[in-house]
Amino acid sequence: MRSLRLAGRLAARNLRRRPGQALLLLLTLTVATGVLGVATSLLGSADAPWDRVWRATNGFHVSLTVYHPPDEPGDRALVAELRRRATQLTGAPEVTGVGGPWTHLYGSIQVAGGGEDLTAEIRDPGPYQVDQPLVTAGSWLGDGGGVVLESGLAATLRAGPGDTVTIQGRPFPVRGVAMTTSRGRFPLSRPAQVWVTPATAKVLRELGMTEEGFELQLRLADPDAAAGFLAAHEAFQATDQDSSVVSHMETWRQRRADSHSDLDILAGTLLAAGTLIAILTVATAAVLIAGRMAAQVRQVGTLKAVGVTPRQVVLVLLVEHLAVAAVAIALGLGIGRLLAPRIAATSVTVLGTPEPPPLDWARVGAVAAAAVAVVLLGTVRPALRGIRHSTLRSLVAGPRPPRRPGRLARLAARAGVPLPGVLGMRSAWRRPGRLLTNAAGLLLGVAMVVVAMALRDSLELLDVTPPEPGHAASDAAVTVLYDQIRAVILGTAALLLVLGTLNAFIVATFAARDAARNQAILRAVGATPRQTVTALIVSQLGACALAVVAGIPLGLGLWSLMDGGDLPPVTVPAASLLLLAAAVPAVFAAIVGVPAVLLARRPVAPALAYE
Amino acid sequence: MSDGNVLQARGLVRSYQAEGSPIRAVDGVDLVVEAGETVSVMGPSGCGKSTLLHLLGGLERPDAGELYLDGQRVDGLSETAWAVRRRSALGFVFQAFHLVDELTSVENVELPALLLGRSRREARRRAMELLERLGVAGRAGHLPDRLSGGERQRVAVARALVNDPLVVLADEPTGNLDSRATGELLRLFAELREARQALLLVTHDARVASIADRLLTMRDGAIVAQTRLGPGTSAAGVLASLAELGGDG
Numbered sequence: 001m002r003s004l005r006l007a008g009r010l011a012a013r014n015l016r017r018r019p020g021q022a023l024l025l026l027l028t029l030t031v032a033t034g035v036l037g038v039a040t041s042l043l044g045s046a047d048a049p050w051d052r053v054w055r056a057t058n059g060f061h062v063s064l065t066v067y068h069p070p071d072e073p074g075d076r077a078l079v080a081e082l083r084r085r086a087t088q089l090t091g092a093p094e095v096t097g098v099g100g101p102w103t104h105l106y107g108s109i110q111v112a113g114g115g116e117d118l119t120a121e122i123r124d125p126g127p128y129q130v131d132q133p134l135v136t137a138g139s140w141l142g143d144g145g146g147v148v149l150e151s152g153l154a155a156t157l158r159a160g161p162g163d164t165v166t167i168q169g170r171p172f173p174v175r176g177v178a179m180t181t182s183r184g185r186f187p188l189s190r191p192a193q194v195w196v197t198p199a200t201a202k203v204l205r206e207l208g209m210t211e212e213g214f215e216l217q218l219r220l221a222d223p224d225a226a227a228g229f230l231a232a233h234e235a236f237q238a239t240d241q242d243s244s245v246v247s248h249m250e251t252w253r254q255r256r257a258d259s260h261s262d263l264d265i266l267a268g269t270l271l272a273a274g275t276l277i278a279i280l281t282v283a284t285a286a287v288l289i290a291g292r293m294a295a296q297v298r299q300v301g302t303l304k305a306v307g308v309t310p311r312q313v314v315l316v317l318l319v320e321h322l323a324v325a326a327v328a329i330a331l332g333l334g335i336g337r338l339l340a341p342r343i344a345a346t347s348v349t350v351l352g353t354p355e356p357p358p359l360d361w362a363r364v365g366a367v368a369a370a371a372v373a374v375v376l377l378g379t380v381r382p383a384l385r386g387i388r389h390s391t392l393r394s395l396v397a398g399p400r401p402p403r404r405p406g407r408l409a410r411l412a413a414r415a416g417v418p419l420p421g422v423l424g425m426r427s428a429w430r431r432p433g434r435l436l437t438n439a440a441g442l443l444l445g446v447a448m449v450v451v452a453m454a455l456r457d458s459l460e461l462l463d464v465t466p467p468e469p470g471h472a473a474s475d476a477a478v479t480v481l482y483d484q485i486r487a488v489i490l491g492t493a494a495l496l497l498v499l500g501t502l503n504a505f506i507v508a509t510f511a512a513r514d515a516a517r518n519q520a521i522l523r524a525v526g527a528t529p530r531q532t533v534t535a536l537i538v539s540q541l542g543a544c545a546l547a548v549v550a551g552i553p554l555g556l557g558l559w560s561l562m563d564g565g566d567l568p569p570v571t572v573p574a575a576s577l578l579l580l581a582a583a584v585p586a587v588f589a590a591i592v593g594v595p596a597v598l599l600a601r602r603p604v605a606p607a608l609a610y611e
Numbered sequence: 612m613s614d615g616n617v618l619q620a621r622g623l624v625r626s627y628q629a630e631g632s633p634i635r636a637v638d639g640v641d642l643v644v645e646a647g648e649t650v651s652v653m654g655p656s657g658c659g660k661s662t663l664l665h666l667l668g669g670l671e672r673p674d675a676g677e678l679y680l681d682g683q684r685v686d687g688l689s690e691t692a693w694a695v696r697r698r699s700a701l702g703f704v705f706q707a708f709h710l711v712d713e714l715t716s717v718e719n720v721e722l723p724a725l726l727l728g729r730s731r732r733e734a735r736r737r738a739m740e741l742l743e744r745l746g747v748a749g750r751a752g753h754l755p756d757r758l759s760g761g762e763r764q765r766v767a768v769a770r771a772l773v774n775d776p777l778v779v780l781a782d783e784p785t786g787n788l789d790s791r792a793t794g795e796l797l798r799l800f801a802e803l804r805e806a807r808q809a810l811l812l813v814t815h816d817a818r819v820a821s822i823a824d825r826l827l828t829m830r831d832g833a834i835v836a837q838t839r840l841g842p843g844t845s846a847a848g849v850l851a852s853l854a855e856l857g858g859d860g
Contacts, residue, residue, distance in 0.1 A: 419725050426713045521709045524670060525770065526698030526726040528691040600690075603672075605665040608709055 004319070007312065011320035021288055024506070025324050026331075028285075028499055029374060032278040033332020033367050035492075039270035040363040041333075041340030041356040046260035049352035050181060054252065056134045059181040060099065060217035061226045061252050064089065064236060067104075067213040068245045075243045079213070082247050085236055086216045094229055097219035099130030105201060107209035109192055110166035111156060117191030118167065120147070120209060122201040130217040131182050133195065137161055138176030141197045146175035150193040151351070152185030165194075168207035172200070181252070182217060184259045185349050188481070213245075226251035260349040262481045269485050273492035276444055278370045280499045283441040285378025287503055289317065290434060291510035314383045321379050325371040332367050333359065346484065420531040423522070424538025427515065435543050438507045442547030443554065445500035446584055448493035450555025450572060453580075455486055457570040500547075501591050508540050508592035512599040515539070519599055520607035529600035536596035537589050544588040548581050616682070617700075617777040617809050618644040618667060623676035625662055625832075636662040637673070638832035644778060647807040649800065651820035651840075654829035660813040661782050663829070667811065668701055668780045669693035681777055698727045702771030706783035708763040710755040710770070716762075717742060717751040720769045727774050734773075741769035745799065761792030768799055778809040785819050797822055 015022050053059070066082045068075075083101060090098045102121050109118040125141045126132060133140070136151055138161030147167070149159060154177040157165060164171040178195070186192045196204065220229060230249050237247050257264075337356055344354030357363070409425035417425075429435065459482050512519075519532045527535075556572065625637040636659040644650050652660050665671040667678065669685065678686040680700055688696065702723075703709075710719045717738050724734035742748040745765040747758075755763055764784060771779050781800075785793040793816075800822055803810050814820050821840065828836040 413731065423713075430713065517709075518711050518713065521711050522722075523690075523694060524668070524697070524703050524709070525723045526694050528694040530691065531694075531726075604670040605662075608670070608705060608707075 029328035036274035037336025041336035097129035099217035133178035420534035438543035439546035445497035446551025447555035651823035706786035
């Protein structure tokens with residue numbers, strides 16, 4: 001306990017003495033925790049409004065649907081048999097309420113100048129034990145005909161009571177608008193839905209609408225027993241494999257999970273992005289610690305000489321970084337609470353106003369685990385490496401001894417590469433850990449840029465592909481989702497590149513500090529500032545080369561995993577990849593050139609002062 | 612300026628800020644070094660000897676005064692122009708050796724030659740020749756951390772000589788050497804005179820200073836005495852005389 005207090009005091013002093021490093025770590029950690037915070041707040045933010053509608057409509061616990069293609073009447077005998085079996089189910093002892101079975105008609109409704117697939121559910125005016133749609137405008141079915149629109153369809157049509165909609169080419173008055181949890185919101189969920197009375201249905205049949213199946217909804221004594229009920233009545237789903245008739249049972253929880261897939265996909269993409277960023281933040285933390293340990297090797301030696309144990313040295317660093325992580329976790333969760341409702345509001349599937357779920361331990365734990373993992377992975381190993389030297393060596397040694405010249409540098413010298421380039425290559429492999437960390441950071445950024453390029457091309461192709469007949473509005477809704485995912489991937493690529501660049505800058509700054517003495521010697525024997533700047537940039541370019549060489553194939557590999565879904569397949573043009581391969585080193589050189597130029601501006605004599 | 616002067620300083624001044632008040636590390640120094648001449652600079656610690664050497668080599672900029680290298684004024688040169696001048700005209704030997712620790716002995720020695728634009732083959736030949744002459748050819752492929760102090764200093768001397776500079780500036784070159792290595796280094800410096808290369812030697816050691824033609828004594832940033840050394844005049848004797856006159860060093 002006493003050593004923890006001591007560690008706390010030393011950590012507080014370190015934070016005050018190095019606010020820049022602490023801020024840098026806080027910034028990178030907050031980017032990761034912020035993205036994860038948004039993702040965790042977004043996940044489930046449509047559940048509360050869904051639950052409200054489900055309760056208000058006396059929503060189902062178990063739903064039984066029978067469907068057959070409308071242009072294939074199917075096996076009428078089988079459909080009749082399934083209807084009989086469904087009715088039998090209503091007598092099960094667990095069942096406390098029954099809705100339906102309600103017959104579904106298939107047809108077409110005019111949406112934005114095009115035809116959309118339509119299901120008209122035939123209902124008597126009610127009321128119903130299960131799934132009493134929640135009327136949000138106008139009135140429910142009754143005398144006088146007309147249709148009630150599902151709320152998503154009404155929003156897409158911008159239609160309300162008193163307006164008319166065109167079904168099967170003929171106008172029908174809108175009686176009302178209602179919400180239900182028995183199907184997802186249009187247009188992301190297809191087909192569009194209206195409710196009609198048997199009298200209106202008769203007219204619709206005359207206009208060519210055909211039966212496509214029915215739905216039966218049940219409420220049980222115990223909602224949590226829904227999955228068990230399904231398992232106990234699996235036979236209902238077993239239909240003839242040779243028939244086109246499909247029967248399907250579903251619990252309310254399954255329907256809820258499927259009802260806002262756009263938000264789930266978006267949150268999943270953000271989770272993946274946050275994880276990638278967190279991985280990169282490990283690199284940043286590791287680079288910061290490694291650089292600091294290299295600079296403080298003598299101080300650590302002094303601490304050890306007076307009796308401080310390696311464990312205590314690591315503990316001080318851990319306490320310091322965990323304090324930074326705690327702030328980053330709080331900021332990340334706060335950012336999540338702030339942004340998630342705004343992002344969720346763009347969803348077309350939420351039944352009302354989205355609400356981020358309460359901050360439970362699982363959500364806080366997910367964000368905190370990422371930040372703590374970053375700190376542990378980024379701190380312990382480099383700190384242990386830093387204190388591994390013997391106490392005597394720490395007290396007397398300067399920077400770590402150099403390695404033998406690399407084969408590449410020797411070949412470059414023989415090939416006539418200018419001297420600064422050869423000198424840079426000689427020192428490139430001097431700190432392999434930093435080089436690889438730096439490369440890993442940039443590699444993720446490069447890979448994500450490749451994915452973003454492929455995604456952009458694919459979505460552009462999607463934009464020019466005409467929508468399938470009957471799917472115009474739903475295709476437009478999917479495009480909105482793709483646009484959001486594209487924005488997340490582009491944003492992630494940009495963040496990863498920014499963090500990778502930040503890493504590169506930190507590494508270059510430490511490299512400049514390490515190289516200060518050698519650079520001063522070079523200048524003393526006649527190297528110009530430009531030559532020393534070039535040597536330092538070349539010494540860092542290895543990381544960039546590795547990132548480009550490995551990052552582009554990694555990005556293409558990631559894209560091939562994403563490819564093959566709903567997106568049109570594309571091949572990233574070789575010219576774009578070549579441009580990327582050229583642009584990344586150019587930007588990298590400009591970034592690492594900054595500390596190199598600053599070093600070259602410093603006078604030579606102080607760096608050569610007697611050690 | 613006479614034709615034989617390779618290095619000349621007029622009224623060189625260099626000040627530092629120390630605890631808020633300026634301190635003149637070099638205070639109006641006038642100095643001439645002729646070709647082939649060996650000049651020792653002695654004085655107590657902190658008197659400005661090393662700062663003067665850095666100013667003469669362009670490693671620091673004077674606040675005032677003029678500096679001529681081989682007849683050309685150089686105190687206003689840019690960093691790049693100074694670097695180019697250093698390649699051919701100056702060689703440095705430091706107390707801490709200051710070898711590039713990533714380069715082997717021979718690579719350290721050939722570095723100034725390569726910077727001057729010599730071919731790799733020629734630079735390597737010249738570097739090996741010097742290492743041979745200085746008795747460290749067997750260590751040509753070793754990195755500096757594998758060499759003894761004496762070996763490192765001989766490699767540093769070889770590097771200073773590789774471009775046949777007009778002047779070698781040596782800052783406490785024997786400060787980190789034992790007596791045997793010091794003796795070897797002094798023999799090397801004596802050979803420089805035969806090669807008509809000037810040597811400016813900053814040292815604490817009167818025995819080392821005695822190899823010079825002239826001894827400059829510095830105190831508080833200024834040259835307070837200038838003595839031509841010869842048979843019967845030792846650096847130690849000169850310093851003792853100065854101390855008797857009221858000095859401390």
